[in-house]
Amino acid sequence: MELLEYFYTQLPVGESYLPRKAQLPEASRINLHGVRGAGKSVLLFDHLQELDKERLLYIDCQDPNLRFNRLESGRIEEFCVKRDISLLILDHYYEAYLDILPDISNLIVVTLEPLETEGFDRVELFPLDYEEFLLFERGAHQGTSFKHFLKLGTLPVMARSTKSSTLVLRNFFNASFDPQEQSLLILMAIYQTRHITVNQLYTYAKERFRISKDWLYRTVKRFEQEGIVFFIEDVAQKGGKKLILFDFALGKYLTMGQPFITQFDTMVALSLIKHKVPFTTLGIHGYLLHDRRLVIPAPFESEESIWKKSHARFSLYREHGIAEVVIITVANQYRYEIQGISFEALPFYEWSILNDDELSPVA
Numbered sequence: 094m095e096l097l098e099y100f101y102t103q104l105p106v107g108e109s110y111l112p113r114k115a116q117l118p119e120a121s122r123i124n125l126h127g128v129r130g131a132g133k134s135v136l137l138f139d140h141l142q143e144l145d146k147e148r149l150l151y152i153d154c155q156d157p158n159l160r161f162n163r164l165e166s167g168r169i170e171e172f173c174v175k176r177d178i179s180l181l182i183l184d185h186y187y188e189a190y191l192d193i194l195p196d197i198s199n200l201i202v203v204t205l206e207p208l209e210t211e212g213f214d215r216v217e218l219f220p221l222d223y224e225e226f227l228l229f230e231r232g233a234h235q236g237t238s239f240k241h242f243l244k245l246g247t248l249p250v251m252a253r254s255t256k257s258s259t260l261v262l263r264n265f266f267n268a269s270f271d272p273q274e275q276s277l278l279i280l281m282a283i284y285q286t287r288h289i290t291v292n293q294l295y296t297y298a299k300e301r302f303r304i305s306k307d308w309l310y311r312t313v314k315r316f317e318q319e320g321i322v323f324f325i326e327d328v329a330q331k332g333g334k335k336l337i338l339f340d341f342a343l344g345k346y347l348t349m350g351q352p353f354i355t356q357f358d359t360m361v362a363l364s365l366i367k368h369k370v371p372f373t374t375l376g377i378h379g380y381l382l383h384d385r386r387l388v389i390p391a392p393f394e395s396e397e398s399i400w401k402k403s404h405a406r407f408s409l410y411r412e413h414g415i416a417e418v419v420i421i422t423v424a425n426q427y428r429y430e431i432q433g434i435s436f437e438a439l440p441f442y443e444w445s446i447l448n449d450d451e452l453s454p455v456a
Contacts, residue, residue: 096162097172100152110139111228113218117201120214126204127218128320128339129269132249133203134184136218141182148179155185169195206318219320220247220340222367223445229253239423239442243356246342247363262346276302277312281322281338282347286358288333323366328413329376337362354392357441361390361421364445375413378406386417394420396427396438403431410434419444 113132117123117140125133141149150173152164173181173195180199183190188209194200202208207215221229223242229252230238245251245258254261270278280298291313298304316322324334338344341359345351362380365372371383379389387410391399399420403410410418411434420438428437 096158096164097150097152097169099158100156101150101172101176104141104146104149104151105134105138105153110135111225113225114222115216115218117216118214121199122213123201124204124208124210124213124215125201125218126207126215128220129205130248130250130265130340131218131220133218135249137182137184137201137203144180148177149182150176150178150180151182151184153184154187154190164191166191166193166195170197173197206315217320219367221249221252222247222364223442226252235442239440242442243360244342246340248340248342251342258342259346262343266343266346273302273304273308274312276304277309277316278321278338278343279347281336282344282351284336285338285344285348285351286355286362287336288327288330289336290333293333323362325362325372325374325380327374327376328381329374329378329409335362335374337366339363354390357392357421357423358390360441361388364441375409378409379418381413381415385414386419387413387415389418389420391420391438392423394422394425396425396429399436399438400429403436407431407434 113136115136117125117136125137127133141151150169152169169181172178178197180201181195181197182201182203183194184203186202186204188204188206194202194210202213207217223239226242226245226247227238229249230241248262248265250265251258251261266275266278277294277298280294280301284294284297291310294313295304295306295309298309313322317324321339323337323339325337326334337359341356341363344359345356365380365382365388372380372388375381375387379387381387389399403418415434418434418436420436421441421444422438424440425438426440426443428435430436
């Protein structure tokens with residue numbers, strides 16, 4: 094029991110916490126999961142501050158004291174009975190770390206991927222959306238905050254830091270991924286927003302570093318389950334899906350000379366993903382939503398330029414039953430209509446906040 098006594102006396106202290114949209118429910122068994130760097134442990138620590146510390150047992154499965162000491166469910170259950178523990182927390186847990194999860198009345202399990210075990214209320218935590226990012230800005234001007242968001246991205250560690258953004262991203266990247274995973278992520282960043290198959294990724298990877306096909310397919314699947322990478326279906330073209338990494342600032346850091354449109358395109362896609370909106374891509378023409386709206390990332394294009402393109406693509410819009418086109422810009426705002434299809438341009442910071450309800454999926 095000596096190891097469990099150690100954990101019992103090492104309850105973590107919460108950092109200064111800024112509210113997130115995701116909250117832990119009132120439930121007996123909770124699985125908090127999400128991509129590394131999303132802020133799961135910080136959310137958890139804030140939740141624990143209001144609870145009776147004498148009746149909590151927090152176990153960090155990445156604690157170095159567990160490297161050569163294996164925990165067993167039976168021993169954990171005995172300790173919880175002995176100490177009258179009302180809540181057990183397993184942080185940084187991974188499937189099959191224990192043969193079976195402890196039979197404790199109240200259990201919170203924090204993982205990268207959702208648990209396959211039944212009986213849990215699952216809460217997925219994404220990195221910051223723009224509205225959450227604004228809480229870290231503490232009253233900064235809207236234009237200044239948006240510039241910061243473009244530079245810093247969605248990771249809470251970036252929003253909190255006062256150091257060089259490059260240094261913080263480097264530390265996060267090196268601490269969160271092993272060298273082989275890093276090589277794969279760099280390759281994915283090169284093909285960010287491009288249409289690609291997993292087999293093509295393997296072909297490009299083996300040209301650059303030693304890699305097995307089984308490892309790459311297995312790791313890509315794990316990255317998808319965690320939310321590190323998304324492959325978006327396309328309704329207009331075959332032969333690959335659009336690749337989106339989980340943070341646009343990290344993608345920029347990993348590649349040299351990534352164009353701004355790639356970062357902006359990723360930012361728009363991630364906003365849709367964060368709001369759990371069903372969508373596909375329409376070739377290179379934008380994101381097609383469940384309600385037949387088309388969302389087009391066009392950061393700097395003028396109204397005249399978009400108007401000409403709208404006429405050129407009008408038959409495509411009709412073919413796919415599009416009733417409304419939303420053009421997402423950096424600052425431009427305008428509206429017009431062509432033969433019953435409405436077109437509206439909105440700055441990203443307005444679209445992502447003012448249209449929060451509209452971005453919610455249909456029940």
